[in-house]
Amino acid sequence: MPVTRSPKAEAKIEPKVRKLSNFLCFAVYSANLAFGRAYKPVLDAVGLTYTQYIALVALSEADEQTVSALGERLFLESNTLTPILKKLEQSGYIRRARDPADERQVRVSLTPAGRRLLDSDLSASLRDACGLGEQFPVVQQSVAKLRDNLLRNTQAKPKQD
Incomplete structure (x- = not known):
């Protein structure tokens, strides 16, 4: 005698259809791209990129950070952050200076112009x-x-060889 299955049982056996709209990571990824498009006109009006803007915001929270500490805060490597900081310095928004206590370290701080920009209700x-x-x-x-x-889960995992 053949076994008959209910429609509910069949649905459980059928593999779920993969759809991008079901992936949380894709929703976050595409939202990030949409943020870039939404923020671009606002930031273009003041001559900043998003990464430059968040660097200024991070400095407003804790001024005179080292480049490495700022990079950790922004999840940016030094070779990515340095050109951003150079551009902000050329624009007059930040100042970079060697740490007198440790010449190997460069400290970054907001200038009055950088503070005014952040105070402009951007x-x-x-x-x-x-x-x-x-x-x-x-x-x-x-x-x-x-x-x-996500950060807690990825940092808690042992490194795979």
Whole structure:
């Protein structure tokens, strides 16, 4: 006698169809690209790239950081960060100087022009560019929690040989 299966049982056996829209990592990746497009006009108006902007914001949180500490904060390697800092220095927004206590270290600080730029309410324009309105804080907290969980999980794993 042949075995008959219910439609629910058949559905469990059938492999799920892979769809990009089901991948959280793709949603985050494509959102990052969309952020770039949304932020570009706002940042272009003040002559900054997004990476330059977040470097300034990180310095506003803790001024006179070393280049290596700033790179860790921004998840950027020194060879990526250095040209960004040079451009910001040429624009008059930051100052780079050797650490008198350790000449091998370069410390970075905001100039008054850099502080004025950040005080110009640029972050409100960027927040508005997201189009989230009142949902912004909730989405920001959720994404920050996702990031923190991913960092914790990837840093806790032993290195594979």
